[in-house]
Amino acid sequence: MNNAHDSEILRGLHAAIIDLVDEINRPRRDDRLIEEAGIPLDRALFPLLARVWRYGPIGVVELADRTGRDHTTISRQMTKLEELGLIERKPSMTDRRVREATVTEKGQEMVDLLNAARERLANRILVDWTDEDLDQLRALLRRFADDLMR
């Protein structure tokens, strides 16, 4: 328990985070992944599909909170995903105001293809890593993200 951490470390950590986030935000990365997966999917929609898969069943407002955008934006994108048959929405049984979204079978197939493609790309990029280092990064990053979201 520290009141003040080493500024050097904090700045270095921040720099690494910015580099990582910029890299992940790159539209070209998504294009590459979609190409590797070999599926036809609008790259604007696929991050949302991934999040419905991960956090679903989930409503519009909660998902909007999570991604930091207005709920109306998410509402429209979810409508598109629904029209494409990738997600499914039905009123929640416990709260009929929320229309819970889940991935359909067709959506699940796409998610599977995307996950497999991402794993192939990751293995190509991370050839020099040991499983031990990766797992350490995973654990530390999980803790960090949780603290950030708290």
Next chain:
Amino acid sequence: MNNAHDSEILRGLHAAIIDLVDEINRPRRDDRLIEEAGIPLDRALFPLLARVWRYGPIGVVELADRTGRDHTTISRQMTKLEELGLIERKPSMTDRRVREATVTEKGQEMVDLLNAARERLANRILVDWTDEDLDQLRALLRRFADDLMR
């Protein structure tokens, strides 16, 4: 050197990355930081200012490459930053096509305030971390980001 890493680890790592990136991308975070810093700055412009500070002197195209957006978008935002007197642009001496951007003194003051504010917030969030753990995360994340950027 592994051909295939443990899928569990990779998926867990990916999940943590998504959580982190979503959290960082949240506009509310930037608002919070700007408020803590006590400066009047459009939250859309401040990520760009931070990157000019970090990578500058830097031209439009290189910065656009780095952030993954179209170069015309960056060009317009840089114009705004210049009008606000936060950055300065002058033709490069080695290549007169590029107009190298650097932060002005006024821009530097803002960056300093932002960095100080971020550090205060970070120390509040990371009370339970030791410097050792933080530095380990920093080192692993730096390596990861570098590998990702190839």
Next chain:
DNA sequence: CAGAATCGTGTGCATTATTCACGTTTTTCG
């Protein structure tokens, strides 16, 4: 060395994304 191809930058235009204001339905709670 001259012409062609490439690169960095910026502008006009069209498209798309995002927000804002508002209304509806459902739930919560005093």
Next chain:
DNA sequence: CGAAAAACGTGAATAATGCACACGATTCTG
């Protein structure tokens, strides 16, 4: 019960983004 709040959606206004293109600077190439 009844008021307040929450989840969701629609329409209109606004902002952001990308594309086509132009122009000067630079590099490539025969």
